[in-house]
Amino acid sequence: MKINLKINGISKILEVEPGEFLLDVLRRNNYLSVRRGCDNSSCGVCTVLFDNKPVPSCSLLAVKANNHEITTVEGIQEEANKLAKCFGEYGADQCGFCNPSMALTVYALKQENKNATDEEIKEYLVGNLCRCTGYVSQHKAIKKYLGEKNESS
Amino acid sequence: MKVVNKKVGSVDGVGIMKGRKAFTDDYADKDSLIIKVKRSPHAFARIKNIDDSKAKALDGIEMVLTYKDFKRISFTRAGQGYPEPSPHDKFVLDKYVRYIGDEVCAVVGSTEEICLKALSLIEVDYEVLEPVLDFEKAIDNKTIIHDEPEAKEMFDIGFKPKKNIAASYHMHIGDVEKTLSECEYTIKETFYTQAQSHVMLEPHAVNTHIDYQERLVIYSSTQTPFHIRRIIAQALEIPMSKIRVIKPRVGGGFGGKQAIHGEMLAAYVTYKTGKPAKLVYTRKEVFESSYSRHPMKFEMALGADKFGKLKVIDCKVLSDTGAYGEHALTVFMVAGSKVLPLYNKVDSVRFSGDVVYTNHTPAGAFRGYGAIQGNFALESAVDILCHKMDMDPIKFRNLNMMKEGETSPIFAIMGEGTEGTPMNMDTCKLQECVEDGKALIDWDNKYPYKDMGDKIKTVGMAIAMQGSGIPLIDMGSATIKLNDDGFYNLMVGATEIGQGSDTVLSQIAAEELNTTIDKVIIYSSDTDLTPFDVGAYASSTTFVSGNAVYKAAKALKTEMLNEAARIFKVDIKQVEFDGEIFKVKNSDKKMTLRDFSNEITYSEEQKQLQVTSSYVGPKSPPPFMAGFIEIDIDKETAEIDIIDYVSVVDCGTTINPMLAKGQVDGAIVQGLGMAMFEDVKLAKNGKLISSDMLNYKIPTRLDINKLTTKFVDSYEKSGPFGAKSVGEIGIDTPPAALANAIENALGVRMTSLPITPEKILQKLKENEK
Numbered sequence A: 001m002k003i004n005l006k007i008n009g010i011s012k013i014l015e016v017e018p019g020e021f022l023l024d025v026l027r028r029n030n031y032l033s034v035r036r037g038c039d040n041s042s043c044g045v046c047t048v049l050f051d052n053k054p055v056p057s058c059s060l061l062a063v064k065a066n067n068h069e070i071t072t073v074e075g076i077q078e079e080a081n082k083l084a085k086c087f088g089e090y091g092a093d094q095c096g097f098c099n100p101s102m103a104l105t106v107y108a109l110k111q112e113n114k115n116a117t118d119e120e121i122k123e124y125l126v127g128n129l130c131r132c133t134g135y136v137s138q139h140k141a142i143k144k145y146l147g148e149k150n151e152s153s
Numbered sequence B: 001m002k003v004v005n006k007k008v009g010s011v012d013g014v015g016i017m018k019g020r021k022a023f024t025d026d027y028a029d030k031d032s033l034i035i036k037v038k039r040s041p042h043a044f045a046r047i048k049n050i051d052d053s054k055a056k057a058l059d060g061i062e063m064v065l066t067y068k069d070f071k072r073i074s075f076t077r078a079g080q081g082y083p084e085p086s087p088h089d090k091f092v093l094d095k096y097v098r099y100i101g102d103e104v105c106a107v108v109g110s111t112e113e114i115c116l117k118a119l120s121l122i123e124v125d126y127e128v129l130e131p132v133l134d135f136e137k138a139i140d141n142k143t144i145i146h147d148e149p150e151a152k153e154m155f156d157i158g159f160k161p162k163k164n165i166a167a168s169y170h171m172h173i174g175d176v177e178k179t180l181s182e183c184e185y186t187i188k189e190t191f192y193t194q195a196q197s198h199v200m201l202e203p204h205a206v207n208t209h210i211d212y213q214e215r216l217v218i219y220s221s222t223q224t225p226f227h228i229r230r231i232i233a234q235a236l237e238i239p240m241s242k243i244r245v246i247k248p249r250v251g252g253g254f255g256g257k258q259a260i261h262g263e264m265l266a267a268y269v270t271y272k273t274g275k276p277a278k279l280v281y282t283r284k285e286v287f288e289s290s291y292s293r294h295p296m297k298f299e300m301a302l303g304a305d306k307f308g309k310l311k312v313i314d315c316k317v318l319s320d321t322g323a324y325g326e327h328a329l330t331v332f333m334v335a336g337s338k339v340l341p342l343y344n345k346v347d348s349v350r351f352s353g354d355v356v357y358t359n360h361t362p363a364g365a366f367r368g369y370g371a372i373q374g375n376f377a378l379e380s381a382v383d384i385l386c387h388k389m390d391m392d393p394i395k396f397r398n399l400n401m402m403k404e405g406e407t408s409p410i411f412a413i414m415g416e417g418t419e420g421t422p423m424n425m426d427t428c429k430l431q432e433c434v435e436d437g438k439a440l441i442d443w444d445n446k447y448p449y450k451d452m453g454d455k456i457k458t459v460g461m462a463i464a465m466q467g468s469g470i471p472l473i474d475m476g477s478a479t480i481k482l483n484d485d486g487f488y489n490l491m492v493g494a495t496e497i498g499q500g501s502d503t504v505l506s507q508i509a510a511e512e513l514n515t516t517i518d519k520v521i522i523y524s525s526d527t528d529l530t531p532f533d534v535g536a537y538a539s540s541t542t543f544v545s546g547n548a549v550y551k552a553a554k555a556l557k558t559e560m561l562n563e564a565a566r567i568f569k570v571d572i573k574q575v576e577f578d579g580e581i582f583k584v585k586n587s588d589k590k591m592t593l594r595d596f597s598n599e600i601t602y603s604e605e606q607k608q609l610q611v612t613s614s615y616v617g618p619k620s621p622p623p624f625m626a627g628f629i630e631i632d633i634d635k636e637t638a639e640i641d642i643i644d645y646v647s648v649v650d651c652g653t654t655i656n657p658m659l660a661k662g663q664v665d666g667a668i669v670q671g672l673g674m675a676m677f678e679d680v681k682l683a684k685n686g687k688l689i690s691s692d693m694l695n696y697k698i699p700t701r702l703d704i705n706k707l708t709t710k711f712v713d714s715y716e717k718s719g720p721f722g723a724k725s726v727g728e729i730g731i732d733t734p735p736a737a738l739a740n741a742i743e744n745a746l747g748v749r750m751t752s753l754p755i756t757p758e759k760i761l762q763k764l765k766e767n768e769k
């Protein structure tokens, strides 16, 4: 069956199977920044923005995206660039398998609550696991990124 | 120094964050055949018959592979240098299945859906056998797990398959019993460490195709591309010259990707069919069917004289390697060789025991590699002894631990699977590590504990060491070439797996060539294009591969000076090079690097300047550290809040202080996970209960408050720009430091991992009785 959706601001008509998950549809259509880390929505690596809210695309049926907006990191390149710079400053990037999903989630947080406290940042990102960094450097980098936006806006 | 020991962002961080094609599965052909593996529901069984007729009849199924398709060539998946110190006890597919999750057969088809359907249509007739599920009952069990005649050791590792022993080892110095009998204070305790899963976020992935030269190309998320090439060539009898292994970006390894996993099946399918194929493990397969950390049992005895001098250490160890013997001997030995030298002034020391087969998910390499297990046992035992002697644990360590300039006879006796190499500790800043850590955690105000009403605040500590590569075995190499326009390519076999080696190695080259890191373009791990390297394991990359890069850069610089001297028509001694400009001493003759490179590329006596250098370490200088934990324990529930973890590390020069900190931070948190909750749980029949990330909890953002990581000044002469390695050491101390903190606060000794509130409450209750 066909679904209509907007991916990164561009309208698309995609052919999907009824039982297919959005993650697999996106990868099949070359949105390769969206990746799989688990079998049951517990790692956060597959995060996309669904009408600007972060959701795990591995457990979202593709048909549910019909007439909605999906954002992958390909759609927020400039913000990802900024966040990457902050990560670089704190040595917060390691394998990076979690990073594109981190960029999307942090970007969404910035839209919702740019003055998030330490605890709010942690709560918001708790579903985005990272096995490499131990989180502390990421946390500092994310705070820096959120702060930057504050200054410019 | 201009580039080394400086805050330099990683060379690939921006591209990865922006989601560029990077990881193995991003490179899979869109029309790849999908491979799915049917996995054993029995802990031990013989396959009597596989009826795959219905599966084969399905539209879209290309083939079903069973043991009948493969010649019986035994190998080890371990991913080590050749000949491996691990038994060859594995076949691509076998008629025996030895753990729940072991490979039964594989289906190959056009879509995942078809493959799953085919799997469900395959009927397997098993003769179910009695499994060995208690590693303490494995030796001489009536069940023999590896009875096949092809299973063999490559050299003497104490392999006794008829007794379910994959490897065994014994060493002693002095007379342990005698020394123990002479000691004023002695203690005895038994410790258990659990299996731990790596949970790297990228599951194991491989894809394969045949290129236009009719060669087999394998993209693999591996830590050891060169070993993968060799093992596949040997096991599938494909000429090695026909195989190219490319390692793209790897999404974390921690040792879990040192071994070969789906590569064998994918390579076979493509080699047979000529079609592209791929195999990506599900998370369940990663948990159940790759491997985890070796669980171990330690029976420890220590003795000290009346002044608190440690006189004797005795460890009897039993290790569970699961169904296959990957890294059986070497992990076992590291539990001694990279732990015992911490206390080098003892009169007697003994380390002995066996590594046994069971019908569990296999065990294999995992960051720490035995040292974390051994560290938990020894550093816990040391604190028990301190309590018995009523001696401050820091004072005890200052009195007894390894100091700079000293050595331990253990280095010469114990290597990894072989004899060791003697070495002196040219750098060992353990004293500074302990002192600084003590100040940073505010030990004097918090030790042994502080009553805070509902909670008790306490601190605990442990010291650790690791190695820097395997001396005389691990080889790394690097090629550097100068391009026109004056920039360099650096080609290394070293394997970037997220630890930052591409960045660190580029920094080393840039420093020696006096240039900036953007002028060094690195490419790592392609068996056709980059020179050999054993891969990313044993904390070897910065030290071993880094030394190779340093040597290559130095040699290239000499070649460049030679060429410049020729162009200037002067003696090489007259030429100076500052990274950008060649100058003749006491003259105004000069030339930019750019002009120089263009000239030798296009104008006169044109040539490609390129150098390859290799490095094998004559020794493996250990990094050292002291770890201090501060926790608050709830008096009623025994819930633990980690307030801070202080790590003070001596890893020589930090080539990249930020990335080095990242290595320590990340390892500390993995170590805390092992200390506090990570646990591979099994049902009675041997089935893994913790086979997903809901049942196997790794630390989240909410578990970690503060990490205080510091490096002491240290310069290791044998390392590149003074560096030692830093990839593993961070993981070693948390289990012992936590257990020690708990005893400081509550007076109970936790002897098995993970240390959960339930276990603490239970111990407290037992103590009341």
Ligand code: FES
Binding pocket: A035, A036, A037, A038, A039, A040, A041, A042, A043, A044, A045, A046, A047, A056, A057, A058, A059
């Ligand atoms: S893949 Fe893990 S949450 Fe979606």
Ligand code: FES
Binding pocket: A093, A094, A095, A096, A097, A098, A099, A129, A130, A131, A132, A133, B201, B251, B252, B498
């Ligand atoms: S950087 Fe590897 S999982 Fe986060």
